[in-house]
Amino acid sequence: MAENMDDRAPTNAEFDGQVAHFKVLAYSPEAVPLLDKAGVAANLDDGCVELSADTLNAYIAGLSELRYWPREQAMKAP
Numbered sequence: 001m002a003e004n005m006d007d008r009a010p011t012n013a014e015f016d017g018q019v020a021h022f023k024v025l026a027y028s029p030e031a032v033p034l035l036d037k038a039g040v041a042a043n044l045d046d047g048c049v050e051l052s053a054d055t056l057n058a059y060i061a062g063l064s065e066l067r068y069w070p071r072e073q074a075m076k077a078p
Helices: 012-020 029-037 056-063 070-075
Strands: 025-027 048-050
Touching: 025 029, 048 056
Parallel strands: 025 048
Antiparallel strands: none
16 A cells, blocks of 8 residues: 555546646656546646647746636536
8 A cells, every 4th residue: 555645646536636626737748548548638638738848848837827727618517
């Protein structure tokens, strides 16, 4: 059993919780198959950044906002 949260992988529910709270998220290109298998890759928006040398500065700049508010409108039921 993991001694603390850092010793284990996050669950799908935890990922969904971060998305639901409009957090700016980053992922590595190697994580795409995992995100695909978890069923969340199709729902990644502009608040989700695939990290690379080209996107790192944009991700860091986005952290200053702490939340990606356009996701709130997309999650509301019509």
